[in-house]
Amino acid sequence: MDTTELYAIDSLLDDEERAIRDTVRDFGDRELRPHIATWFDEGRLPARDLARELGKLGILGMHLDGYGCAGTGSVAYGLACQEMEAVDSGLRSLVSVQGSLAMYAIHHYGSEEQKQAWLPRMAAGEAIGCFGLTESDAGSNPASMRTNAKRDGADWVLNGSKLWITNGSIADVAVVWARTDDRIRGFVVPTDSTGFSANEIQQKLSLRASVTSELVFEDLRLPGSALLPEAAGLGGPLGCLNEARFGIIFGALGAARDSLEVAVDYARTREVFDKPLSAYQLTQKKIVDMAVELGNGMLLAMHLGRLKEAGTITPEQVSVGKLNNVRKSIEIAREARTILGANGISLEYSPIRHAANLESVLTYEGTTEVHTLVVGRALTGENAFS
Structure with missing residues (x-):
């Protein structure tokens, strides 16, 4: 019996949701899982090729309506994220940054011209997007961002930088948030614009099978039509972050599930003192708790x-989900690794890779501390952020 059977999770899904989950799982097992340890070890991801395959699979922006997007339900999207992260968090990051950050920002806050120009290509994986919000000194407090956009006639001139940007150095378009004389505003920035550069971040110990970059804007001139017309203030980027956090609520559990399944399979076949490791009470307690x-x-x-x-x-409620499920998932990945003993530090087995990746997931889209304070504010009415 696996955990989905233990909790009868399939009984909570409809036929379409199960079919989408199974399709993404089959794709992951066939096309991704055989290569992921090598990609992680080498610190690379063939993201452009994968994006086109994921576009054919129909999961890029799958929860959005129109413009080549499938318009599926939230649970179906969450299950797709879970199956991607069961292979590797970097793969789910590729999907969620594309769909829930870059595409969602254009879909929800963009003009019709912006939607038509970018969303069909992004849904097909023919164009890759990134989301420029975090800066070196503005992570948990995006209101302190220094990137700015100044009016110059009908144009905008963008200066500043963004850090820890997934897909940044391979993106065709960046959704960039900047301080203006009025409020924080969003801009749709083609990455071939003069004054745009991106530098891939190397020597990571987490999310190694993912492209992470610094974006730099030096007197980058944009037409007025680059402005996201429906976003003004922090509500715009925070709305996008809530979309991405929802995918993490499901996604992180994929890494946990894979870690547990690997540990159970290993315990069944590994003999210690002349009987399977799974036959020992302490091992069973670990498995049951996970x-x-x-x-x-x-x-x-x-x-x-x-x-x-x-x-x-x-x-x-999104904060509760992200806080609990990522925290528990990293605990499961770490505990699963202990069942593997010394073999657990090898990339032949996934738990140590999942645990390393979840260190990043624990931090991005709001740290544990930030989500704790969001929930604390809701429960007490007191703002403890400052």
Whole structure:
């Protein structure tokens, strides 16, 4: 019995949701899993080729309507994220940055011209997007960003930099948030613009199978039509982050599930003192504790997914999901590694890779501390951020 059977998760899904999950899982097993340890070891990802394949699979921006997007439900999207992250968090990051950050920003806040120009190509994986919000001194507090955009006639002139940007150095378009004389505004920036440069960040110990970059803007001139017309203030980027966080609520559990499955398979075949490791009480306790936390996380994810589909989910509820499920997933990956003993530090087995990746997932899209304070503010009415 696996954890989905233990909690009867399939009974909570409809036929379309199960079919989407199974399709993405089959793709991951066939096309991604055989290569992921090598990509992680070498610190690379063939992201452009993968984007086109993922576009054919239909999961880039799959939860958006129109412009080549499938318009699936939130749970179906979450399950797709989970299957991608069951292979590697870097792969889910590619999907969620494309769909829930860059595409969502254009879809939700962009002009019709911007939508027509970019969304169909991005949904097909023919164009890759990135999302420029974080800066070296502005992570948890994006209001302190220094990147600025100044009016010059009908144009805007962009200066500044962004850091830790997934897909940055391979992107065709960047959604960049900048301080203006009025408010923080978003801009759709083609990466072939004069004054745009991107430098890939090397020597990472986490998310190695992912492209992470610094973006630099030096007197980058943009036409007035580059402005996202429906976003003014921090509500724009924070709305995009809530979309991405939702994918993480499901996605992180994929890394946890894969770690647990690997540990159980190993324990069944590894003999210690003349019997399988799985026959020992302490091993079974570890497995049961991990399975219970994984199942509880899945029930939370499903509940939040249905709330999102009903249009009633709140940012605080998203924070609860991200806080709990990532925290529990990294604990599961670490515990699963202990069952593997010395073999657990080898890339032949996935838990140590998942644990390393989840260190990044624990931090990005809001740290554990930030989400704790979001929930604390909701419960007490007191703002403890400052």
